[in-house]
Amino acid sequence: MGSQNRFEKWQQKQVSSRQEPILPPNSKAVKSAFGLIWQVLSTVILAGIITATLFSLWMPGNFAAGSLGKQVGEVIADGERLTQTEIAAGVLPAGFPTNRxxxxxxxxxxxxxxxxxxxxxxxxINSNVATYAQQKLIAAGFEVDLLDEFDARLKNYEAGLLLxxxxxxCDYINDSATGFKVAAAFSQKGDQSSTRLVQCLADRYANITGLRYHYQSVTTDMTSYHAFDEISPYTTAGIIELGFLNLDQEILKTQPELLAEGIFAGISCYMNDEEVKQP
Ligand SMILES: [Zn+2]
Structure with a gap:
């Protein structure tokens, strides 16, 4: 409730701070001749401004880290911190499927x-866990697509989240090759969303499965995962390694639903802006 009001206030501020149109001169003498010229001119100028704004909005370059960081920073500057959902609502294109x-x-x-x-x-293992996770997410009201590794739908894929x-x-590496890993791609919604995703998944999955967060060995393979470059720049994306097929084989094989519960809780945490205790 409180956060909704803050967001509405923020939106109103954005609207009220927009420049008022300059009105034509009021004198009777210029009204007839200049009034008409002014009307035509201002229409042309206004059209120009709108076109330029729309064009720059559509230019991917405009959404570089700097400009977005500034936008988000301005919102936070007056002491009001918006949630991830509120920031997204102000940044994402209209109609973006955040519930997918x-x-x-x-x-x-x-x-x-x-x-x-x-x-x-x-x-x-991946299929079993993904299928259970899908069922849980659908039951919670999300729209869920199960995708292939190189699914054609990944191209410019739009969703609140891709995981x-x-x-x-399955090779024996050493005794510490146990536990799970999480990595996220940088998202154009601002890099808070990637950080939040990793925090949520790591926290909930560790708590529910009892598996240890193997964060020290997140590989570049994970952070440069192919799908991260294919999807829409507005889609927050992450990758999870559920556990090691060697030392964690027992839980991977016999408890796919528990692992899915961990993923479900991590995704819910991210999607619903739940709190995560800092380690
Ligand atoms: Zn793999």
Whole structure:
């Protein structure tokens, strides 16, 4: 309630601070001749301004980190902190499907991913967990697409969130090769959204599954994940490695629904602006 009012106030401020149109001169003598010229001129100027504004809005360059950072900074400057949803509402194009969530089933439609000596595949784990996560998210009122690894729909994909689900190697690496990893892409909504996504997922998934957050080994493979470059720049995106197929095989194999619950809680945390305790 309180935050809604703050956002409305902010919106009104944006509207009221817009420049008033300059009115034509009031004198009778100039009214007939100059009035008409002025009317034509101001219409042309106004059209020019609108065109320029629209054009610059559509230019991707305009949404570089700097200009967005400034926009968000201005909002926060007068001591009022907007939530992620409120910021998004002011920044995203009209009609952007914020209630949609895309889940990439890691490796689906491409290969099996990591394969264990006993025949267990990464694809099997990713699919089970993604399907449970999808069901939970739909039950909570979200629209959910399950996507292939190289799904054609990824091109300029628009959604409140895109999350790719993978699992780590089945090779024995060492005794500390256990736990999960999370990484996020920079989003044009401002990089707070990526940070928030990682915090939410890491916190909720760790609490619910009991798996340890293996943050020290997030690889460049994860941060430069191919889908991050394909989707709409307004879509916040992340990738999770559910656990290691070697040392975490038991939980990956037997408790896909619990892992999905962790993902569901992490996504809900992000989508609903829930609080995350700082470690
Ligand atoms: Zn994978």
């Amino acid at each position: 969530i895309g889940i990439v089933v890691g490796h689906r439609g491409f290969d099996s991913g990591a394969v264990c000596a006993n025949g267990l595949t990464e694809l099997e 790719s689900i993978h699992s780590d190697s």
